[in-house]
Amino acid sequence: MQDNLQSSSYKELEQKSKYTNMFLRWFLYFVLILFASYFIFPLYVMVVTSLKTMEEIRQGTLLTWPSSLNFDSWLVAWGGRGYGAGDTFLRPYFWNSIKMVVPAVFFSTFIGAMTGYVLTKWRFKGDQWVFLFLLFGCFIPFQAILLPMARTLGTLGISNSVVGLVLVHTVYGIPFTTLFFRNYYISVPTELVKAARIDGAGFFKIFFKILLPISAPIIVVTVIWQFTQIWNDFLFGSTFSFGEAAPIQVALNNMVLSSTSVKEYNVDMASAIIAGIPTLIVYVLAGKYFIRGLTSGAVKG
Amino acid sequence: MFKWLEKNLPKIVMAPAVGLIGWFVYGFVLWTLYISFTNSKILPKYELWGFGQYEKLWASRKWLISVDNLLVFTALFLIFCIVIGIILAIFLDQKIRAEGVLRTIYLYPMALSFIVTGTAWKWILNPTLGIQKMFIDWGFENFTFDWLVNREMAIYTIVIAGVWQSAGFVMALFLAGLRSVEDEIVKAAKIDGAGLFTVYWKILLPMMRPVFFTSFVILVHISIKSYDLIVALTQGGPGISTTMPALFMTQAAFHKSQVGLSAASAMMMFMAVAAVIIPYLYSELRRENAR
Amino acid sequence: MKTLKIEELSKNFGTTEVLRKINLEIDEGNFLVLLGPSGCGKSTLLNIIAGLETINEGNVFIDDYNVSKVEPKDRNIAMVFQSYALYPSMNVKENMIFGLKQAKTSKEKIAEQLEKVSTFLQVDKLLERKPSQLSGGQRQRVAIGRALVREPRIFLFDEPLSNLDAKLRVEMRREIKKLHQQLKTTVVYVTHDQTEAMSLGTKIAIMNHGVIQQNETPENIYNKPSNTFVADFIGSPSMNLIKGKLIKNSNNISFIADDSSLEVPINNYDFKENSDLNNKEIYFGIRPEHIYFKKLNEDDFDINLRADLSEYIGHEQIVTLDYSNQEILAKFPSTIKIELEKEMKLYFDLAHISLFDLKTKERI
Numbered sequence: 001m002q003d004n005l006q007s008s009s010y011k012e013l014e015q016k017s018k019y020t021n022m023f024l025r026w027f028l029y030f031v032l033i034l035f036a037s038y039f040i041f042p043l044y045v046m047v048v049t050s051l052k053t054m055e056e057i058r059q060g061t062l063l064t065w066p067s068s069l070n071f072d073s074w075l076v077a078w079g080g081r082g083y084g085a086g087d088t089f090l091r092p093y094f095w096n097s098i099k100m101v102v103p104a105v106f107f108s109t110f111i112g113a114m115t116g117y118v119l120t121k122w123r124f125k126g127d128q129w130v131f132l133f134l135l136f137g138c139f140i141p142f143q144a145i146l147l148p149m150a151r152t153l154g155t156l157g158i159s160n161s162v163v164g165l166v167l168v169h170t171v172y173g174i175p176f177t178t179l180f181f182r183n184y185y186i187s188v189p190t191e192l193v194k195a196a197r198i199d200g201a202g203f204f205k206i207f208f209k210i211l212l213p214i215s216a217p218i219i220v221v222t223v224i225w226q227f228t229q230i231w232n233d234f235l236f237g238s239t240f241s242f243g244e245a246a247p248i249q250v251a252l253n254n255m256v257l258s259s260t261s262v263k264e265y266n267v268d269m270a271s272a273i274i275a276g277i278p279t280l281i282v283y284v285l286a287g288k289y290f291i292r293g294l295t296s297g298a299v300k301g
Numbered sequence: 302m303f304k305w306l307e308k309n310l311p312k313i314v315m316a317p318a319v320g321l322i323g324w325f326v327y328g329f330v331l332w333t334l335y336i337s338f339t340n341s342k343i344l345p346k347y348e349l350w351g352f353g354q355y356e357k358l359w360a361s362r363k364w365l366i367s368v369d370n371l372l373v374f375t376a377l378f379l380i381f382c383i384v385i386g387i388i389l390a391i392f393l394d395q396k397i398r399a400e401g402v403l404r405t406i407y408l409y410p411m412a413l414s415f416i417v418t419g420t421a422w423k424w425i426l427n428p429t430l431g432i433q434k435m436f437i438d439w440g441f442e443n444f445t446f447d448w449l450v451n452r453e454m455a456i457y458t459i460v461i462a463g464v465w466q467s468a469g470f471v472m473a474l475f476l477a478g479l480r481s482v483e484d485e486i487v488k489a490a491k492i493d494g495a496g497l498f499t500v501y502w503k504i505l506l507p508m509m510r511p512v513f514f515t516s517f518v519i520l521v522h523i524s525i526k527s528y529d530l531i532v533a534l535t536q537g538g539p540g541i542s543t544t545m546p547a548l549f550m551t552q553a554a555f556h557k558s559q560v561g562l563s564a565a566s567a568m569m570m571f572m573a574v575a576a577v578i579i580p581y582l583y584s585e586l587r588r589e590n591a592r
Numbered sequence: 593m594k595t596l597k598i599e600e601l602s603k604n605f606g607t608t609e610v611l612r613k614i615n616l617e618i619d620e621g622n623f624l625v626l627l628g629p630s631g632c633g634k635s636t637l638l639n640i641i642a643g644l645e646t647i648n649e650g651n652v653f654i655d656d657y658n659v660s661k662v663e664p665k666d667r668n669i670a671m672v673f674q675s676y677a678l679y680p681s682m683n684v685k686e687n688m689i690f691g692l693k694q695a696k697t698s699k700e701k702i703a704e705q706l707e708k709v710s711t712f713l714q715v716d717k718l719l720e721r722k723p724s725q726l727s728g729g730q731r732q733r734v735a736i737g738r739a740l741v742r743e744p745r746i747f748l749f750d751e752p753l754s755n756l757d758a759k760l761r762v763e764m765r766r767e768i769k770k771l772h773q774q775l776k777t778t779v780v781y782v783t784h785d786q787t788e789a790m791s792l793g794t795k796i797a798i799m800n801h802g803v804i805q806q807n808e809t810p811e812n813i814y815n816k817p818s819n820t821f822v823a824d825f826i827g828s829p830s831m832n833l834i835k836g837k838l839i840k841n842s843n844n845i846s847f848i849a850d851d852s853s854l855e856v857p858i859n860n861y862d863f864k865e866n867s868d869l870n871n872k873e874i875y876f877g878i879r880p881e882h883i884y885f886k887k888l889n890e891d892d893f894d895i896n897l898r899a900d901l902s903e904y905i906g907h908e909q910i911v912t913l914d915y916s917n918q919e920i921l922a923k924f925p926s927t928i929k930i931e932l933e934k935e936m937k938l939y940f941d942l943a944h945i946s947l948f949d950l951k952t953k954e955r956i
């Protein structure tokens with residue numbers, strides 16, 4: 001390093017770096033693809049299994065390709081076999097989930113937007129503490145509120161109903177939605193609000209005319225986050241609603257665990273795919289926003 | 302009157318959120334705390350009973366197994382998620398051709414529910430038709446893989462599925478962290494003669510301390526709360542070999558009519574989470590104020 | 593032997609062409625400044641010299657050996673960055689010796705170098721501190737120290753002073769100049785600040801849109817800009833470019849501005865080529881500081897111009913003048929009283945003018 005390098009040694013260095021680089025790249029791709037197979041494997045198995053008949057499943061292995069594309073299991077998982085008692089299928093529960101998700105996402109997002117707006121643009125003494133007060137709600141283990149929640153829903157007469165679940169998911173979504181909007185609005189220049197106030201705009205006008213129009217990205221992030229969380233929830237669903245009003249994750253679990261007849265793995269897998277497909281679609285279509293929600297929802301700032 | 306309304310409008314708008322969280326989070330936690338000090342069975346009772354439920358809890362074999370499982374699970378879950386997450390993040394950071402596709406693949410499990418994950422892995426790991434059969438059919442006659450039904454090993458199947466679900470998330474956190482490092486630092490290191498390994502080991506990873514901290518907190522949080530995955534994969538079995546605190550709590554509350562005991566277990570979980578979260582929030586807030 | 597030679601170098605990022613057919617040569621011990629507006633490719637060129645970017649076409653030679661495919665660490669160069677790029681997790685000492693350690697230098701040699709350089713740069717009291725505990729100026733010293741300890745063949749600087757405040761910048765500039773005088777190491781220095789370039793460089797290469805416009809001594813760059821870009825870029829305020837044409841008859845040659853009948857004789861101008869000058873459309877370039885209030889030289893040309901505006905900037909004032917409907921600027925001492933909206937008699941220093949072809953914008 002200190003002395004002048006000679007031409008010959010330059011040539012050697014050139015060669016050496018070329019070989020190390022090549023080896024490194026191969027190794028890199030090898031490891032990356034290895035892990036990719038680990039991650040893709042279960043999805044592949046699910047899809048393939050759902051397309052096989054039980055006979056094929058018993059004969060082949062996890063990886064064998066189905067002999068024909070057979071969507072029977074999907075139909076059974078979705079709509080049942082058509083005989084009365086004991087025939088569980090996902091369709092009604094899928095709609096339950098939709099009826100639960102849409103209002104809960106809407107209310108929690110709206111409330112979060114308003115609180116985030118106040119916390120950043122109408123600051124008052126102690127607002128930091130109020131934020132912390134709300135933020136802590138992101139982290140409590142829900143076990144600590146299950147018992148009183150069950151009683152409250154009972155008292156309100158909405159236990160075991162979609163309405164009850166909407167309430168639960170709205171309330172426990174607020175800490176997250178507030179966090180999202182607060183962190184987004186804090187980077188919007190306060191001068192914007194000040195200027196509008198000088199022009200005579202009031203509290204709501206500023207929100208609807210100035211902040212809301214520039215909030216599209218964070219609304220997308222929040223809606224996706226809330227949608228995924230609520231759609232995928234099992235704890236609240238299974239504790240507060242068990243029969244007809246159950247959301248899809250609960251129904252899926254019941255279906256898979258039901259020990260009425262012989263295990264039909266193909267139907268199980270089709271059901272799992274049906275229960276997972278809405279969030280998967282959202283992820284594939286809006287992955288960027290999904291990741292942004294993950295990294296800023298679970299991580300502050 | 303109108304003046305007052307206008308002046309306090311922001312606070313009035315805040316009120317529902319604060320009220321709801323105050324009631325449904327803080328109020329409920331306090332209620333649970335109170336109940337944990339009573340001798341409630343099937344219905345809550347309100348006369349205080351001291352620490353009886355906690356004594357009962359820590360004398361219960363099932364609870365001790367739960368805690369034991371939680372520790373094992375948390376340790377392995379943390380190590381594997383962080384190690385795999387870091388490796389993937391570093392490798393993806395090397396101007397990889399199909400980066401977008403690979404990232405999507407590593408992270409998609411995070412979009413699935415634990416129930417779906419559990420259902421899938423339960424099928425894959427089942428000893429009759431799953432992986433075991435696959436290897437036997439491939440000619441490994443004596444291959445056995447019965448962890449799912451093996452008391453000793455079942456907890457590790459939960460680790461496998463949990464890591465599968467969450468490692469991609471750690472990868473995303475670290476990748477974002479690495480990408481936020483100034484280019485010039487890496488350039489300086491290259492000129493200083495640091496190889497790829499040294500650049501990461503000596504320079505970039507030490508800069509990722511906040512990301513380590515964040516990942517740690519989130520993963521511990523996930524593991525303490527883990528419930529769905531166990532329900533879908535093992536229901537706490539075989540026997541009670543894979544039971545965990547969250548499962549213990551719901552079973553005590555809703556199946557065994559031990560409301561007081563379940564409240565005590567919920568409070569233990571609450572304290573465990575608080576022990577991790579409060580220092581985290583404190584440091585995060587300090588960092589934000591320093592900015 | 594040239595310490596550094598760049599030959600027909602081109603670089604593109606995807607479809608955007610960033611550098612086009614760059615040719616550069618630097619002799620041992622020279623201080624070359626790459627100067628140009630933001631985004632013109634200065635950093636890219638520097639990174640290519642360092643080996644941090646790949647090349648699309650052309651070659652880079654260090655001491656006549658083609659290093660185009662050699663790793664940065666083996667090129668015997670050191671680099672100082674705009675953001676300092678100190679390793680945040682290491683203290684000052686570790687930062688400075690990191691490169692030596694990687695090169696497996698002996699312990700004694702490392703200690704010796706560290707001692708020498710840290711006292712030289714006056715950072716010997718800061719060795720145990722982390723970069724976050726240093727001021728901007730101190731960080732810059734450490735960054736320079738990290739480059740110095742390795743005793744490189746060529747120093748590369750990428751806008752090292754642009755993160756410092758104005759006062760510190762002038763101080764550090766002087767120190768870098770001193771450093772170069774003492775060490776006599778070859779330097780390539782990137783900046784977009786012309787004062788910095790003028791005061792530091794033994795040569796300045798002016799770049800625009802990935803092309804080197806002119807590569808000469810600071811004096812030549814200032815006095816004989818090779819095209820209107822350079823003329824406009826250097827100097828503050830920049831050179832006045834007056835549109836007009838040349839009139840040549842028998843032995844006399846003069847300039848007439850558009851919409852004007854006044855002939856400015858330019859018989860002493862050193863034309864590159866003497867043919868085809870009559871009626872040629874040109875820019876007549878004269879710097880604001882070469883328009884005088886009093887006659888200073890024998891052949892200064894006197895002219896009456898109307899003053900429209902005067903901007904006071906302390907020791908000087910910048911006066912906007914009207915030259916037959918073209919706006920030109922002049923720089924006078926602020927002690928002179930200017931009457932606005934009035935014609936005044938001024939003098940053009942014809943020894944310091946530049947003429948450019950209106951179409952090609954090249955110096956003629």
Ligand SMILES: Nc1ncnc2c1ncn2[C@@H]1O[C@H](COP(=O)(O)OP(=O)(O)OP(=O)(O)O)[C@@H](O)[C@H]1O
Nearest residue numbers: 605608610628629630631632633634635636637784
């Ligand atoms: N990695 C890259 N990918 C694509 N384009 C790039 C990349 N790096 C630089 N560029 C583009 O190349 C051009 C030259 O960039 P460069 O950094 O060399 O400019 P510069 O002269 O150093 O400017 P500045 O004075 O602002 O630092 C710019 O237009 C920039 O946008």
Ligand SMILES: [Mg+2]
Nearest residue numbers: 634635636750
């Ligand atoms: Mg630059």
